[in-house]
Amino acid sequence: MKVTKIRWMRIEGLDEHGFGGKPRLTGVLIVRVDTDEGIYGLGEVQDFFGVRDAIDSIRGLLVGADPLAIQPFVTAMLYGRMPNSRMPIDASMSPTATAVGPVVWAVSGVEMALCDLAGKAFSTPVYNLLGGKYRDRILIYADRSCPGDIADLEQWRMLARTARDDGFRVIKFDVDVTAADHTDDEWNRAIPLKQLNKIVERLTAVRAAVGWDVELTVDGHMHYDVRDSIRLANALADLNLMWLEDPTPIINPDALARVRDKSPIAICAGEMFIAEQFRLFIDRGALDIVHPDVLFSGGLHETKKIADYADQHYIPLALHNNGGALATVAAAHVAASSRNFLGLECHFLGSKFLEDFIDRGTPLFNNGHVCLTDSPGLGLELNIAVCKKHMVAGELLV
Ligand code: MG
Secondary structure: OOEEEEEEEEEEEEEEEEEOOEEEEEEEEEEEEEEOOOOEEEEEEOOOOOHHHHHHHHHHHHOOOOOOOHHHHHHHHHHOOOOOOOOOOOHHHOOOOOOOHHHHHHHHHHHHHHHHHHHHHOOOEHHHHOOOOOOOEEEEEEEOOOOOOOOOHHHHHHHHHHHHHOOOOEEEEEHHHHOHHHOOOOOOOOOOHHHHHHHHHHHHHHHHHHOOOOEEEEEOOOOOOHHHHHHHHHHOHHHOOOEEEOOOOOOOHHHHHHHHHHOOOOEEEOOOOOHHHHHHHHHOOOOOEEOOOOOOOOOHHHHHHHHHHHHHOOOOEEEOOOOOHHHHHHHHHHHHOOOOEEEEEEOOOOOOHHHHOEEOOOOOOEOOEEEOOOOOEOOOEEOHHHHHHHEEEEOOOO
16 A cells, blocks of 8 residues: 555634633644545645644655654654665655654644554554554533633623533643733743732632632743742642643753652643653653644654653643634544543634544544544544634645
């Protein structure tokens, strides 16, 4: 079997809930890999700058190659290989063979499509290609960011109660925007005391609204210095949070380890990391929970590698995901096959089309979970009517 075509399309629409409670345009790239045997695979890519060029470069490398040689493709693209390769995928032809940015993100989506394709070729679900499933039902953690009016405590309570009543047992909020109306200085990485007090007040209202059996987590989006990350963690300690995510900028494992040493809340990080970065942060003792994303790690196999390295250190796995339904299902296959899985993120509150552009014969969510089927590959097809309505670039993938 040989790869014959790699095509993509962008779908786009309004996210009414948005980020920080503000509506915004959102969308994803969908990629399709075709073969000379008529079997094809579907993947999703975050449409950040540079990824369309990277997919075009990958097309030049992968057309004519064996689509089942998934890890050799990822390894060649991210880490390079020895000269004089006789394989069609030759890292010397790659523009970078460097595990950064658009190359990793494009490889991640193409790898997802190759996994779907391989599952179809072997007539088995992708979780079986990753070692088999520990579970059928994948727990979702619902990212609710913040309400439209962050100063209105009743809006906080409503947002949290609605997520709970929709069946979600783990809910995340963006701590950096929780009291953004009290930011003093947009550059200095500090949390003024008045702002800290407002953060505590609003998140305390959330805890009171949902009770003590619902897990709550908060995301700092890499904004804070070490000192105020520790102060924030101590101020929120009584709310019994599941984790504090990305309090500091993510480049520095020593800084995060200093926060973790003094934080009463578990530290979760790594949404943009590849496996080598997780190894560095785990070895340095900077993480309580790993948080990879199949769209940013290099794909499903790389994410499974991260999950297994974490599990050898008895560190649990949460899966970051701000992609659409295709990425969500792909991540759910990794979740099914990873012993240490805790929860998979989902955002679809205000952008229903990101949930509806795939069809798998069953609703995506079921009482706070994604339930996997035993269909081959990722177990989904595109909903062409939804894709047609929202397509803004590329070609319709039929
Ligand atoms: Mg995050």
